[in-house]
Amino acid sequence: MDDERHRAPEGQRVGGGGRALALLFALVLAVAAFFGCRGELSEWTWPSGADDSASALLEPLPPLDPAAVAQAVQPALVNISTSSRPFGLGAAGSGIVLTTDGQVLTSHHVVKGADTVTVTDVGNGTVYDARVLGYDSSADIALLELSGAAELMIARVGNSADLRIHEQVLAIGNAGGTGGTPTSVQGDITDLSSTIVALNTSDLTRKSLTGMVEIAAPVTAGQSGGALADPGGTVVGVITAASGETAREVGRTPNGYAVPIDTAMRVVYQIRSGTPTETVHIGPTATLGVLISDAKPSGARVDVALYGLPAYAAGLIDGDVITSIDGRDITNAKALRAAMNVHKPDDTVLLGVTGVGGAHRTVSVVLALGTPN
Numbered sequence: 001m002d003d004e005r006h007r008a009p010e011g012q013r014v015g016g017g018g019r020a021l022a023l024l025f026a027l028v029l030a031v032a033a034f035f036g037c038r039g040e041l042s043e044w045t046w047p048s049g050a051d052d053s054a055s056a057l058l059e060p061l062p063p064l065d066p067a068a069v070a071q072a073v074q075p076a077l078v079n080i081s082t083s084s085r086p087f088g089l090g091a092a093g094s095g096i097v098l099t100t101d102g103q104v105l106t107s108h109h110v111v112k113g114a115d116t117v118t119v120t121d122v123g124n125g126t127v128y129d130a131r132v133l134g135y136d137s138s139a140d141i142a143l144l145e146l147s148g149a150a151e152l153m154i155a156r157v158g159n160s161a162d163l164r165i166h167e168q169v170l171a172i173g174n175a176g177g178t179g180g181t182p183t184s185v186q187g188d189i190t191d192l193s194s195t196i197v198a199l200n201t202s203d204l205t206r207k208s209l210t211g212m213v214e215i216a217a218p219v220t221a222g223q224s225g226g227a228l229a230d231p232g233g234t235v236v237g238v239i240t241a242a243s244g245e246t247a248r249e250v251g252r253t254p255n256g257y258a259v260p261i262d263t264a265m266r267v268v269y270q271i272r273s274g275t276p277t278e279t280v281h282i283g284p285t286a287t288l289g290v291l292i293s294d295a296k297p298s299g300a301r302v303d304v305a306l307y308g309l310p311a312y313a314a315g316l317i318d319g320d321v322i323t324s325i326d327g328r329d330i331t332n333a334k335a336l337r338a339a340m341n342v343h344k345p346d347d348t349v350l351l352g353v354t355g356v357g358g359a360h361r362t363v364s365v366v367l368a369l370g371t372p373n
Contacts, residue, residue, distance in 0.1 A: 064168035064231040070184045072233030075123035076155035077182050078104055079174040080130075080144075080225060082114035084371065090114060092177030094226035095144065096235055097121070098157070098268065102128065102149025105264060106225030107240050108135045108142040109200055113371045119146055120179060123153035132372050134271035134282040140198070140209060140240050141259060141267040142372065155227065158234030160260035163213065165189055171219050171239050171256050173226020182226065187217025187256065196257055198241050212257045213237045219256030228258040238264045278338040286343045287370025292333045295321040299354065300336040314365045316353065323360075324352030337373070345369040 076097045083090035093110030097103075104119060111117055117130040128146035135142035146152075163169075167189045175183035191214035199206050213228065219242035228237030237258030267280060276282045289309020295301035299321040305312040316322075322330050325339045326349055343349065344367070351363045 061164060061167050062231045064170060064186060066170055066184060066186050069170045069229050069231065069233050070172055070182075073155065073170070073172055073227050073229045073235070074182055075153040076235075077122045077173065077227060078146075079120045079122065079179045079182075080104075080106060080110055081118045081120075081177075081179075082111055083116045083118075084113050085115050090116075092174060092179075092222055093224045094173030094182065094222065094239070095119065096155045096225070096227050096238065097123070097152050098143075098154060100150065100152050100154055102130075102144075102146030102152060103133070103268075104130065104144040104146060105238060105268060106142050106144060107238060107259075108137045108140045108372070109240075110225045111135070111142050111144070111372050112137070112200075113373075115371055117144060119144065121146075121149070121152060122182060132285075134267075134276075134280060135372055136267045136270075136280045137373060138207070138279045139259060139263060139267055140207075141238065141264045143268050143271045156232075156234045157261055157265065158230055158232070158236045160213065160236045160262045163189060163192055163230070163236055163260075165192065168231060169215055169236065170229045171215060171217055171223060171226065171258070172229060173223030173239055175220045175222045177222035183220075183223070185217045185219060185256075187215040190214045190216050190255065192260075194257060196241060209240065209257075209259075211260060211263060212240070213260055215256045215258070216253055217256045218242070218254040223256075228256075228261075236261050276342045278341050281341045281373075284345050285370045285372050286340060286345045286347060286367035288340065288365060289368060289370075290316065292322070292336060294332040298331050299323045300330050300333045310365045310368050314351075314363050316351075316363065316365075317356075319356040321354045322351050323354055325349050340367075343367055 078095040080093045080095050091110055095104040095106035098105050111132055119128045119130045128149055130144045130146050133143045133145050170184050170186050172182050172184035194212040194214040195210045197206055197208050223239045226239045227235045230236050237260055239258050241257040243254040270280045271282055288311045289306040290302045290311045291304040292300045293303055302316055302320045304318055305316045324330055330336045347367045349365055353361050353363050
């Protein structure tokens with residue numbers, strides 16, 4: 001769609017082929033991180049002061065057998081590898097198989113900016129091409145579909161509403177982006193509703209994520225999109241972020257963060273419904289082909305109209321300000337992205353544009369196919 005200003009290259013080189021680990025670092029009044037394998041992120045969290053006194057009145061928490069839980073969950077996981085033009089850079093991450101015919105739940109940042117997505121099923125070892133069915137970047141959740149998949153092992157999806165402070169869980173995924181057998185790390189839940197600001201080191205964008213499950217475990221790059229599992233081997237969260245080296249430097253134990261599975265599945269159900277919203281995008285992504293930022297006093301400023309893409313072809317230039325789309329006022333860059341979220345490639349939109357000299361005009365633009373934003 002439309003990219004933020006000062007966008008950095010899509011990844012750092014890690015080994016051959018320019019693949020990097022998809023990873024985000026979170027900043028909560030400090031810094032926290034998203035994971036995949038695209039670059040490292042670091043994150044801090046602000047103590048939530050969660051009151052767990054009620055937990056003491058409940059039944060004792062069951063112990064977790066890491067080997068047994070890993071054995072139950074691993075066959076329903078996939079390793080994800082993406083690539084992005086023009087330099088072949090991409091990301092490596094993880095995913096969770098939801099259906100026998102190949103619907104896979106993962107983190108949005110793992111597939112962000114990807115031109116191609118390749119998935120290796122851990123259960124059967126088969127490599128599949130995948131397409132993005134939809135995503136919610138604000139929740140950092142995406143749903144993939146594997147081409148030609150059948151009879152896959154599927155995850156047992158649990159209920160994150162029943163999670164408790166101090167409950168033992170297992171974070172499991174494609175640590176290091178090396179593929180093969182997923183790597184797991186055990187930890188206790190330390191917060192059920194963390195708010196973090198995540199830094200994506202691949203493009204330097206930040207986003208706020210709320211309602212995150214925090215675990216006292218050193219989650220690592222590549223595990224993004226992987227499973228947070230409870231002692232019964234059911235998936236209760238999608239690994240998203242973790243604290244990095246900064247936490248270690250100040251003597252803090254690194255933490256991991258996961259999107260509660262109830263939140264993730266609400267996005268999945270919305271995508272399956274086929275009805276887009278301003279946060280949930282469904283199907284191929286449409287693009288104007290512009291890099292944008294907030295305009296003053298209002299609107300989305302075109303910092304760069306990318307050569308050969310729709311806005312450039314329609315005559316938009318650097319410094320133009322988009323003030324409306326199809327008659328809807330655009331007050332800032334975020335509003336433009338939200339409005340674009342419900343559109344598809346080949347849609348025609350009417351943009352209200354204020355030029356550098358202050359002249360107003362209406363521009364018709366046919367949207368092109370872009371990458372997941």
